[in-house]
Amino acid sequence: MKKVQVNNITLAYERMGKGNPLMLIHGYPLDHTSWAEVASLLENEFDVILPDLRGFGQSTTLETPYTMSDMADDLAGLLDHLEIEKVALAGHSMGGYVALAFAKKYPQRVSGLGLVSSQAAADSPEGKDRRYQTAADVAQKGVGVVADAMTPKLSADVRVQAFVRVVIGQQNPSAVIGALKAMAGREDQMSNISSVAFPVVLIHGDADVLIPIDRAREIKAVLPSVRFVELRGAGHMPMMEFPNETADGVKFLTG
DSSP, rough: OEEEEEEEEEEEEEOEEEEEEEEEOOOOTGGGGGGHHHHHHTTTTTEEEEEOOOSSSOOOOSSSOOHHHHHHHHHHHHHHHHHHHEEEEEEEEHHHHHHHHHHHGGGGGGGEEEESSOOSSSOOOHHHHHHHHHHHHHHHHHHHHHHHHHHHHHOOOOOHHHHHHHHHHTTTTHHHHHHHHHHTTOOHHHHHHHHHHHHHHEEEETSSSSOOOOHHHHHHEEEEESEEETTOOHHHOHHHHHHHHHHHHHHHTTT
């Protein structure tokens, strides 16, 4: 992977293909490899950029608290390094939160926004409490507690489960804790997404038990112009469960 220094961290990324710039942002608690199948389907048409968010994969992190906006700033720094002014963003789960934060802070740099198994609403008070408790558990027991809890919820597909368990187990506990706290503190983006001027696509599985498909339907209700790809039988990992359909949906952003 290539690496660049931004905002006092080392950000690792892969880049492949040629065409309109397209950044695929991974979810929690994974890394860029979760997008591998979709990236291979898109690289003949797009300049695909695959970052590891701060602390995940080969990127480093900070021990001080940070926000979704800070993580969006990391991606802006990467784009500056690559001399890319405008990009389409597709974010999976937490990656969608980062993409939304980027779109709010840098709307002039966004050519399209994709939310894959994600949502624009903030956490409920109970949701925030669960994230903080999980962060405390990771600090005490390590990332294995997250791998055990999340693996069966991410997908019912045993192939995907085997992949995510390994990837989660490789992550830095500090990154997992930092991301949990950043997600708990993120702002509600429903009003912001309702007024965007660029294309938006929603890709969501009806079997997602982590972020119910109703969260995507709420976005569709406030922004009727979105392209909504509902995947029957898909869980929280459509880029691995239904890579062809996910790639086709993402193409809408830059096609």
